[in-house]
Amino acid sequence: MLSRTASELYWMARYLERAENTARILDVTNKLSLMPIRDNHHIDLQVPLSMNGTQQLFEANYPQLSMTNLLDFFALSNLNHSSIFSCLQMAWNNAHAVRGSLSSEVWESINASWIEMKLIRRKGVGSVGADAFFDWVKERSHLFRGAMFGTLLRSDALYFIRLGTLIERADSTARLLGVKDRLLDDDHDPVREYYRMETLLRAVSAREAYHSLYKQQFTREGIAELLILRDELPRSLLACLSDMMEQLELIGGSSGNQARLRVHALYAELRFSTLEDVLQPGLGNWLSQFLEKLNDIAASIHRSYLEAQ
Incomplete structure (x- = not known):
């Protein structure tokens, strides 16, 4: 296999996994943010920023640390290369470049995820609800893996x-x-x-x-x-x-x-x-x-x- 093809496939998978992991982290951060507020309640909101080293980028673009701003930053922002939107975009670009190495089912799972992600971004996560959005990201990742294991040589x-x-x-x-x-x-x-x-x-x-x-x-x-x-x-x-x-x-x-x-x-x-x-x-x-x-x-x-x- 050509090194360029191997690289596109490898990074396609990394970005898809990163999108799912980000959704999982946002999901638990959101649940912890709903607990009764204490003096140190902001430390739970720091988890996604601490994991990805994006504290400075977040502070430069958002006035305060809140779950609403975190959701926008890690789900929809194109400034954050670790956001779900950015990860699905880069995964789609990589998949498109090596479409001939993928089965039609694998390609369709990635393509459909990207099309739906663009629609969600236009309407906002609030249009589906945070919990439903996190479940959607995880389900799309599971669908990709199922198609991969079931159809690829x-x-x-x-x-x-x-x-x-x-x-x-x-x-x-x-x-x-x-x-x-x-x-x-x-x-x-x-x-x-x-x-x-x-x-x-x-x-x-x-x-x-x-x-x-x-x-x-x-x-x-x-x-x-x-x-x-x-x-x-x-x-x-x-x-x-x-x-x-x-x-x-x-x-x-x-x-x-x-x-x-x-x-x-x-x-x-x-x-x-x-x-x-x-x-x-x-x-x-x-x-x-x-x-x-x-x-x-x-x-x-x-x-x-x-x-x-």
């Missing part, structure tokens, strides 16, 4: 799409866990602590999985173990790395040896780590180191497969 096109999805998913899970952990450290209100832990699990569709595996009330240690070390959860860091290894092996080629080496090394580190190993340096520090290693993997994938040779 088991070939490099599928493998690069999966690789992009997994890199983005692992990055989002680690960032969300890190931000939420800092919030729990800074606020000792037991009621807010419970709802923050619950909304964190909801953000990664893991609430039911937690109860199934642990059969106990939420604990910060249990949530950290679930999202990092349990490969039963599709969005855990270990599960993402396991699937990345599989996709890189399927792509093959000696040019990808460095990328495979990095993924195997990080997978082995997680596979044979205990929760104590993760918590010993501090969860925030451990997650920062993980994100650095994940960025090294993404850079290695880019050099190995996505740059013109």
Whole structure:
């Protein structure tokens, strides 16, 4: 496969996954914003800005921090390259460039999502309601994945799409866990602590999985173990790395040896780590180191497969 085609497919998948992750984060932020107001109620609204490093851009364009302004900034703004609108636009551009590598069902799912997104932007999220909008974004992402798994050949096109999805998913899970952990450290209100832990699990569709595996009330240690070390959860860091290894092996080629080496090394580190190993340096520090290693993997994938040779 041409490196340009591989790059378009890889980034198409990353943008689609990013749009879904943004919708999930906005959904839980919106739910937390509805809790009774306390002196520090704004810290929950900081979560999307902290995850994406968009604090300065937001402050330059919006007079105050509110859920209404956050929704506009992260859902509809074309100034924010991490907004759902921007992500779907870039995903559509990438998909259009490699339409011949996609099945008609996959292309139609992306094209329909982009057409509907432009209509929603013209009318405003209020025309459908915030909750319905978040559900729509997640449903469109699920439809894309269903069409992808059900219709694409088991070939490099599928493998690069999966690789992009997994890199983005692992990055989002680690960032969300890190931000939420800092919030729990800074606020000792037991009621807010419970709802923050619950909304964190909801953000990664893991609430039911937690109860199934642990059969106990939420604990910060249990949530950290679930999202990092349990490969039963599709969005855990270990599960993402396991699937990345599989996709890189399927792509093959000696040019990808460095990328495979990095993924195997990080997978082995997680596979044979205990929760104590993760918590010993501090969860925030451990997650920062993980994100650095994940960025090294993404850079290695880019050099190995996505740059013109």
